[in-house]
Amino acid sequence: MVYVMFMFLFGLVLGLAAVASNPSPYFAALGLVAVAGMGCGVLVGHGGSFLSLVLFLIYLGGMLVVFAYSAALAAEPYPEGWGSWPVLGVMVAYLVGVCVAAGLFWGGWYEGAWVSADEFAEFSVFRGDVGGVALMYSAGGGVLVLGAWVLLLTLFVVLELTRGLGRGALRAV
Amino acid sequence: MNPYILAILLFGLGLGTTITFASSHWLLAWMGLEMNTLAIIPLMAQHHHPRAVEATTKYFLTQAAAAATLLFASITNAWLTGQWEIQQITHPLPTTMITLALALKIGLAPLHAWLPEVLQGLDLTTGLILSTWQKLAPFALILQIQPSNSTTLIILGLASTLIGGWGGLNQTQLRKILAYSSIAHLGWMILVLQFSPSITLLTLLTYLIMTSSTFLVFKLNKSTNINTLATSWAKAPALTALTPLILLSLGGLPPLTGFMPKWLILQELTKQGLAPTATLAALSALLSLYFYLRLSYAMTLTISPNSLLGTAPWRLPSTQLTYPLATSTALTICLLPLTPAISALLTP
Numbered sequence: 077m078v079y080v081m082f083m084f085l086f087g088l089v090l091g092l093a094a095v096a097s098n099p100s101p102y103f104a105a106l107g108l109v110a111v112a113g114m115g116c117g118v119l120v121g122h123g124g125s126f127l128s129l130v131l132f133l134i135y136l137g138g139m140l141v142v143f144a145y146s147a148a149l150a151a152e153p154y155p156e157g158w159g160s161w162p163v164l165g166v167m168v169a170y171l172v173g174v175c176v177a178a179g180l181f182w183g184g185w186y187e188g189a190w191v192s193a194d195e196f197a198e199f200s201v202f203r204g205d206v207g208g209v210a211l212m213y214s215a216g217g218g219v220l221v222l223g224a225w226v227l228l229l230t231l232f233v234v235l236e237l238t239r240g241l242g243r244g245a246l247r248a249v
Numbered sequence: 250m251n252p253y254i255l256a257i258l259l260f261g262l263g264l265g266t267t268i269t270f271a272s273s274h275w276l277l278a279w280m281g282l283e284m285n286t287l288a289i290i291p292l293m294a295q296h297h298h299p300r301a302v303e304a305t306t307k308y309f310l311t312q313a314a315a316a317a318t319l320l321f322a323s324i325t326n327a328w329l330t331g332q333w334e335i336q337q338i339t340h341p342l343p344t345t346m347i348t349l350a351l352a353l354k355i356g357l358a359p360l361h362a363w364l365p366e367v368l369q370g371l372d373l374t375t376g377l378i379l380s381t382w383q384k385l386a387p388f389a390l391i392l393q394i395q396p397s398n399s400t401t402l403i404i405l406g407l408a409s410t411l412i413g414g415w416g417g418l419n420q421t422q423l424r425k426i427l428a429y430s431s432i433a434h435l436g437w438m439i440l441v442l443q444f445s446p447s448i449t450l451l452t453l454l455t456y457l458i459m460t461s462s463t464f465l466v467f468k469l470n471k472s473t474n475i476n477t478l479a480t481s482w483a484k485a486p487a488l489t490a491l492t493p494l495i496l497l498s499l500g501g502l503p504p505l506t507g508f509m510p511k512w513l514i515l516q517e518l519t520k521q522g523l524a525p526t527a528t529l530a531a532l533s534a535l536l537s538l539y540f541y542l543r544l545s546y547a548m549t550l551t552i553s554p555n556s557l558l559g560t561a562p563w564r565l566p567s568t569q570l571t572y573p574l575a576t577s578t579a580l581t582i583c584l585l586p587l588t589p590a591i592s593a594l595l596t597p
Binding site (some may be wrong): 213219222223225226227230232233236240243 | 250251254257262268277280283284287288290291294297362488554
């Protein structure tokens with residue numbers, strides 16, 4: 077298990093360096109996918125399985141997909157990835173920086189559950205994350221309706237802003 | 250714009266302000282502010298020309314940054330003190346961050362640079378909504394926070410009055426003049442906030458009435474710069490006669506309504522022992538007064554060079570509703586004798 081967590085964290089830092097090394101948006105989005113996926117793995121290892129699932133669905137499956145489509149609109153003829161020296165150089169520099177920082181802060185041990193839980197002896201356990209979802213639908217019903225209304229409003233706002241394609245507000249697209 | 254979409258957007262605007270007014274939890278207040286920002290974006294960009302889209306983008310970026318800072322500050326306060334209640338913030342770090350975030354939201358100096366450019370890219374009706382309705386929700390929050398740093402608020406206030414005065418002096422575009430006028434008035438409101446929030450509320454309400462009058466006058470005359478204003482005297486002579494009074498009320502001259510907040514603020518500042526601050530604020534009002542006088546001079550006190558046809562335009566019944574203009578003009582000119590009643594009404 078420790079080895080799996082180690083691999084996840086390794087992939088996380090590698091993905092972060094890949095995003096920060098300023099490649100083309102295609103490869104940066106790929107780096108973000110790797111970061112989010114590895115991060116979800118780390119989260120599961122610490123007990124936050126529900127949040128990891130939500131992160132995968134909403135962040136990767138919703139937001140990152142939209143970002144990938146937007147990146148596809150701004151397509152470049154010669155995208156730069158690790159194959160070109162500027163990107164590879166920055167990436168190596170970041171990884172060296174990570175190794176230096178790791179050397180400085182080496183040591184110590186982190187072990188702990190990520191999610192808070194409230195127990196009543198053998199009778200019940202209230203987990204912080206799924207219990208929160210239950211509360212959102214019961215006591216927080218008003219704010220849930222408000223949140224849904226705001227999302228609907230955002231939909232109408234975006235549709236109104238992009239109405240007209242080339243004759244509307246977005247003329248460079 | 251599609252009337253259904255317009256109805257949904259206006260409903261969102263109203264709901265956002267109402268939610269912020271009714272909230273005691275920072276998260277709900279933030280939701281109201283974000284709803285306001287979202288709902289006004291298509292209204293600003295409805296005439297899809299690039300200038301309007303540029304103004305919309307600038308507005309969105311600044312307001313989103315301010316709302317994010319506000320959320321960050323309330324979460325920091327929740328982390329530090331466990332408190333989500335709006336009136337119970339006592340830690341100085343979140344208080345200062347919230348003050349600066351709200352200052353960016355309404356356009357106080359030195360966070361004012363977006364306001365003239367945003368207002369310039371909008372038509373007068375949307376500019377009116379931006380200058381009046383969009384200030385209500387942030388002020389509801391400003392009036393409730395317990396200010397921690399007295400110097401920050403006084404510096405924000407004095408800088409706003411001075412920058413509002415000096416910035417407006419070189420402008421020929423009316424919307425930019427009104428933006429700098431807004432900055433100056435907001436400075437006056439913030440000056441007295443820590444001493445008497447009810448005077449801040451009074452200043453806000455009188456400012457809303459006065460600036461509504463001004464925007465509606467310019468809308469009726471279809472004028473957006475001083476040249477057009479100068480040749481609009483024959484379109485509505487009664488309005489031409491009244492507009493100097495509206496503008497001088499904005500400038501804060503007695504016996505017009507605009508004198509009421511300035512008088513009360515100077516009195517409160519003096520009572521608190523801040524006579525030099527009061528003097529500096531009063532002198533900065535002279536700068537604003539100069540450009541209000543310039544507008545009155547161009548419109549009413551002189552007849553600008555124009556062709557003979559410009560002296561006798563067709564005076565058809567206006568397609569614009571004139572009832573709001575009539576009401577707000579009457580209030581802008583005649584409200585000063587009611588000062589004791591109004592301050593009593595606004596003191597809890």
